[in-house]
Each structure stands twice: as structure tokens, then as C-alpha cells.
Amino acid sequence: MLSRILLVDDEDSVRDSLHAVLARDGYEVLAARSGADGLTIFRQSILPIKLLVTDYNMPRMSGLELARECSRLCWELPVLYVSGSCPDEQLKADLQARRRGFLAKPFRTDDLLRKARELLIDSTAQLSVSL
Secondary structure, eight states, X not given: OOOEEEEEOSOHHHHHHHHHHHHHTXXXXXXXXXXXXXXXXXXXXSSOOXXXXXXSOOSSSOHHHHHHHHHHHOTTOOEEEEESSOOOHHHHHHHTSTXXXXXXXXXXXXXXXXXXXXXXXXXXXXHHHHO
């Protein structure tokens, strides 16, 4: 089954590039340019979103705030944060949770795909163990 990914980044070029990489690897990618738009897509998605890939630093609603809101709706949602800056204390604390990952921009395409697969596999393994 095709994994659905929600990709949120406020930079058009970054979002478009990541969308192309993930789609080319076989993922169904829903994209948003802000945390608020991403949350709307997440709430309205009929089929489940299996992974959130979000920029950490965005205006108005950060990637961390978005991840927290989405996790309230789907507690097992894996999250991959991407950022051009070093993780702050809030992000470091969130990264301690299961199903969380971080990539520092710029990163290689292979690193993005590897990290996405790891988070998706970890999520699937957790669900099958709890069933």
C-alpha cells in the first residue's frame, strides 16, 4: 500500500524539491506551505497520513507546534523535522519520543529517503506489536 506523507515547508523551492524526491520514490505526497495549511490538510484527509515531514522553523506555526497538533489527532504519527539550524531545547526534547527524526539542511536525497523509511517501518512495527 502506498504511504501518504504530509510535507510542510514555507519555502517553495525546498517544498517542491522534497515533494519531487518523495513522489519519485513512490510516496503519495500532500504538500502545504504553512503549519496552518498543513493542519487543515491533516484534519481533512480521508485516508490516513503515515508520516509528517515538516520544516522546524516556520512563521506563525512552527513545525513543532504542527507536530503536536497532528499528534493529538493521531498519537502514533511519525514526524521528520528538517531545519537549517541546530535543534533547540524544545526540539531536542521532542526528538526523545519514539517515531521522531531530524535532518539538518542541506541534506542528501538518500538521507531523506532513508530516514523516511526508518520512521515508517518503526511506525508499522509498533502498530503490529500493539495489535
